[in-house]
Amino acid sequence: MLIIKKKLIYSLLFVLFFTAGFGVAQYFYHPRVKIGGYNILCNPKAKINPKKNYNLSLWDYQWPVGDDKAGYREYLDQAIADFQKIYPNIRVKVTLLDLLEDSERLNQTLKNGMAPDLYCSAFETPAFNFRWQVPVGPYLNSKEKKEYFTEFLKPVELDGVICSFPRWSSWGIWIGNRSLMEKAGFSIAKIQNAGWTWEEYLSGCRNMGSGNFGLVGNPGQSGFFLQLLANSGNFDPIKGLQWNTPEIGKTLNLLGELVKGKMISRDFDSNALGQFLSGRALVIAGIHPIIDNFLKSRLRDRVITWDPVFLPVPSHIPQQRVLLVENGVICVYRNKKTAGDGQITSAIRLAQFLSLYQEVRPWKELRFFPAGKIAAARWLQELSAEEAMFWQRTVEKAIVCNLEKKAGDQEQIFPVLREFCTGKITKEEAESRLSNYAR
């Protein structure tokens, strides 16, 4: 009896130790990457099984491109078809979201554990989801990472790990009226190459002559106020855009000079385009670069007779040029139906493929700068030499910073700026209200 009991105990102990050892081995074998204090599971060594079919779900946005404005779906289908030439066993189901369907829908699916395998964002980099998101950096070797501009990898990194694929970025740049600028004594080539200071900008505005305006545009959430704030000096590339009272004060001083000199009109925002098209505004600011297509079409139709030119945002410190960008990134998620590490790897490869896809027609039309170097080179080819030089120089010289939009920004910032720029409130009051806004 004693022998049987001992044998039983030894057997049980053996099974117990074996199970524990197996579990520990599994735990340590399954690779992890540490982000934000969490260990995130990922298995970059997992391969795509060519004999197995994978079904991926992809969410993207319905961008109005093409002659009939319905060309984006065709573009995406072609991209997926090209991907399937390499991976014929990977099927992709595409859902195109309306432009205003913000990340709330994604957040809901993340809560339910049913996020799509791939999510292509619009004008934002979604916050990293520690439970379901797969960081993509471990799946890339150094050669693959070099295919992207380093400047566009930084906004998608967390603790040094690339969390999503950068795809394109919409830049916070201004557009100027070449004729009016040259009359005011500006050298477009010099500004595009080396930037311009606030002093230079104000001085040129004063040279314009009465009846003209130094600035029209949108001061709001993704508009010129934050762009100027980022360029008010003391920008910390690590901390990003800071909402500090001294910087707010400096930025309001600049705008105050324009208000004092009657260089901002009452309808600088609601009739920004009208004033710019009429040739009376030096720059239009705080609007997405897609406006360039509209302006060029007006030029072709001879509605305007002057060239629109891209300009960097004026900077308080000449050596520091900050470029605020709104990104389109591709995030990869696991979900409750994810069929193993092979599926995650297939999603990673699809996301990588789409982020570097060299057919750039939609991005040209939308004026989104591609994050991949080869795609960007193709994008630049179609521009004039001067324009191409501007985009290239900007990405080389500027400090790229992701514009983080916060709920409430538009409602809090925009009305204050509107009242200040139209002279309804003083600089002190505007500064107080903006500083009190807990951004």
Add this chain to the structure above:
Amino acid sequence: MKKDRQFLIGLGLILIFFIFWGLHPINAGTLKTREKITCEDGEEFLVEETEVLKTLIPPAPDGEFITVDTRTLRLTLYQEWKVVKSYPVAIGTMSTPTPVGEWKIIHKGGNWGDGFGLRWMGLNVPWGIYGIHGTNKPNSIGSRASHGCVRMFNRHVLELYNLTKMGTPVYILGELPKVSLRREITRKSTGRDVLIIQYSLRKSGFDPGPADARFGPDMQKAVLQLQYLYGLAPTGKVSLNEQYLLGLRKI
């Protein structure tokens, strides 16, 4: 005590009345049945059925719909994109044009008296009483002769009346009116300028819902999408910026 109770009962009845009145959907089709109306053509009809609009029609219909082509002067009834019937019609003159747009049948009724005009199918055009009806001037069919209504031979309107239901979409195709736009157009506005903006939004790749000259939630969403894409302030209103972008305003 008795007076207080009576007062409270009266107050309660008034409250109930207002609640029911408020629940009644507010839109174009609020004619009572068996009500006489006079259309733009000056013809009088007795409305027998009316529909209060609850949903908007999509621009790509499945099922039954009617088109009126103001260029060929033909009305065509479709069933799932297949032609069921096609009729010659008379439409409005140059000075009193038939309203181009995407409408819906919201009244159905008939004529009384000597039977001229015979049947009436009213449309939800916000700036007037327009519809499809018969006529006692059959020689006008095939010409621009009416005050905006769509005239048919009586035998045709009878046939069409029996084939169509309330709520059937009616797409009047042709040239859009030339109107000057208000400087700012907001939700709940109606009018020809709203119609033009709806078509322009659609042409620019934003779906405003049916082009029915009403600034509803779908149109506001389309405006917000346009503003979002261009980085304009998200007001949901069509101001000068949006009008320039849509090519509706020149310098």
